[in-house]
Amino acid sequence: MDKIKNRWLIAASTMGVHVSIGSVYAYSVFKKPLLETVGWQPSQTAWSFSIAILVLGLSASFLGVKVEKMGPRLSGQIAAVFYGIGLILAGVAVQQAQIWMFYLGYGVIAGIGLGIGYICPVSTLVKWFPDRRGLATGLAVMGFGFGALFASKIFVLLIHSFGIPATFIGAGITYFVIMMASSRYLAPPPEGWAPAGMDSASQSKKKKVVREDPVQLTAKEALRTRRFYFLWSMLFINITCGIAVISTASPMSQQIAGLSPEAAATMVGLMGLFNGLGRIGWSALSDYLGRAGVFGIFCVLQFGIFFALPQISQPILFQAAVCVIISCYGGGFALMPAFIGDVFGVKQLSAILGNLLTAWAAAGVVGPMLSAFVYEKTQSYAISLYIFGGAFVVAFALALIVAWESKRLRQTAELGVLKPAEATA
Structure with missing residues (x-):
C-alpha cells in the first residue's frame, strides 16, 4: 500500500497555489505606474482586472467537471502554466504598449489560471479534512486573501527598481515555479480513508x-x-x-x-x-x-x-x-x-x-x-x-x-x- 500523504502538507501545498493566484488582488499597485509609463487611462487598466475576475468565475464553472476528472495535481500544474504565461504576456504587452495583448494576457489567460487554480486544491483539502471542513477551506482560501498582502509590497519595490514589464515577467516565472512545486504534492485521499481518531470519535459521546x-x-x-x-x-x-x-x-x-x-x-x-x-x-x-x-x-x-x-x-x-x-x-x-x-x-x-x-x-x-x-x-x-x-x-x-x-x-x-x-x- 502506498504511503498515506500528510494532510497538513496537503494544506501547505494548497496555500502555495492560493498565495500565488491571490496576487491578482494586488493589481491596483500597477494602475498609476501604467498611466505614467505607458499612458493607459484608468478606465482601460480597470478593464483588465474586471476581465480577469470574470474569466475566473466562468472558467471555474465550465472547467469544474474537467478539474474533478483530471485530479488536483494535473489541474494545479495547468493553472500554473496559464497563470505564469498570462503574467509574462502582460509584461510583453506593456513593453509593446499593446492594450489588447494586456487584456489577453492578464485578463483572459491568467484569468483561466485563476479559475482552475482556485477550485482544484479546495476540493482536495475538504476531502482530507472531513472532520474539520471549515478549517480546511479556511486554510485554502486564506492564502488567496494574504496573497495580495505579500505581493503588493514586493511589486512596488520591483516596479521602482526594474520597471513594470520586468515585474510582470518575473512574477509570472516565480508563481509558475511555486504553483508547479506545490501542485506536485496534491492528491486526493485513498478511497475509504478517514483521519486517525475519527472512528473512535464516532463511538464516544464525549467527542x-x-x-x-x-x-x-x-x-x-x-x-x-x-x-x-x-x-x-x-x-x-x-x-x-x-x-x-x-x-x-x-x-x-x-x-x-x-x-x-x-x-x-x-x-x-x-x-x-x-x-x-x-x-x-x-x-x-x-x-x-x-x-x-x-x-x-x-x-x-x-x-x-x-x-x-x-x-x-x-x-x-x-x-x-x-x-x-x-x-x-x-x-x-x-x-x-x-x-x-x-x-x-x-x-x-x-x-x-x-x-x-x-x-x-x-x-x-x-x-x-x-x-x-x-x-x-x-x-x-x-x-x-x-x-x-x-x-x-x-x-x-x-x-x-x-x-x-x-x-x-x-x-x-x-x-x-x-x-x-x-x-x-
Whole structure:
C-alpha cells in the first residue's frame, strides 16, 4: 500500500497555489505606474482586472467537471502554466504598449489560471479534512486573501527598481515555479480513508461525531436543486456588498470619517489583513456553529454596520467597522466549499464550487457599478450602503431556508427513507 500523504502538507501545498493566484488582488499597485509609463487611462487598466475576475468565475464553472476528472495535481500544474504565461504576456504587452495583448494576457489567460487554480486544491483539502471542513477551506482560501498582502509590497519595490514589464515577467516565472512545486504534492485521499481518531470519535459521546453527508450529488444534479440557487444568491450578496466597499474604501473613508489619503491607504492595507484572517477565523468557527449559523452572523453584523456606517465619523471606529465587513467578505469565500460539502457532498465538489463562483464574476461587476452609479446620482455613499445593508435581510432568510432543508435531508437520511427525488428537490 502506498504511503498515506500528510494532510497538513496537503494544506501547505494548497496555500502555495492560493498565495500565488491571490496576487491578482494586488493589481491596483500597477494602475498609476501604467498611466505614467505607458499612458493607459484608468478606465482601460480597470478593464483588465474586471476581465480577469470574470474569466475566473466562468472558467471555474465550465472547467469544474474537467478539474474533478483530471485530479488536483494535473489541474494545479495547468493553472500554473496559464497563470505564469498570462503574467509574462502582460509584461510583453506593456513593453509593446499593446492594450489588447494586456487584456489577453492578464485578463483572459491568467484569468483561466485563476479559475482552475482556485477550485482544484479546495476540493482536495475538504476531502482530507472531513472532520474539520471549515478549517480546511479556511486554510485554502486564506492564502488567496494574504496573497495580495505579500505581493503588493514586493511589486512596488520591483516596479521602482526594474520597471513594470520586468515585474510582470518575473512574477509570472516565480508563481509558475511555486504553483508547479506545490501542485506536485496534491492528491486526493485513498478511497475509504478517514483521519486517525475519527472512528473512535464516532463511538464516544464525549467527542465530536463526524457524520456522513446525507447526499452525494453531481454538479448537474446540484443545479436542479433549490439549495444551489439559494447558496448562489447568498454568496452573490455577500461578495457584492463587500467588493463595493473594497472598490470605494479610500474615498469613502475620507468623505465620511475625514481620514487623510495616507490614513486611508493604511486602512486599505488593514483590509487585506482582515480579508485573510476572516477566511480562516470564520470558517474554523463554522465547524462548531455550523455554516448556516456563521453565515447568519455575517448577515446580522453587516446589516447593522452598513446602516450605521454613514453616521460613523470617528476614524478608528469607522476603520474597525470596515474591517469587520471585509472579514465577513473573506469568510464567505472560505465558508462556501464546506457549505457545499454539507449540502451536496464531496462527490463533485470542484465542479459545484466552480458553478457557484459565477456569483463572484457577477458580483465583481454589480457591486462597484451599483456603488458608483448611486454615488454619481447622490454624491453620497449613504444610499448605496443602506441598499447593501437591506440585501442582508434576504441573505439571512435564504440561510435559514438552506439550514432547514439540510437538517430535514439529514434526518430523513438517518431514518433510511431518503429518496433520490428528495435529494435533488
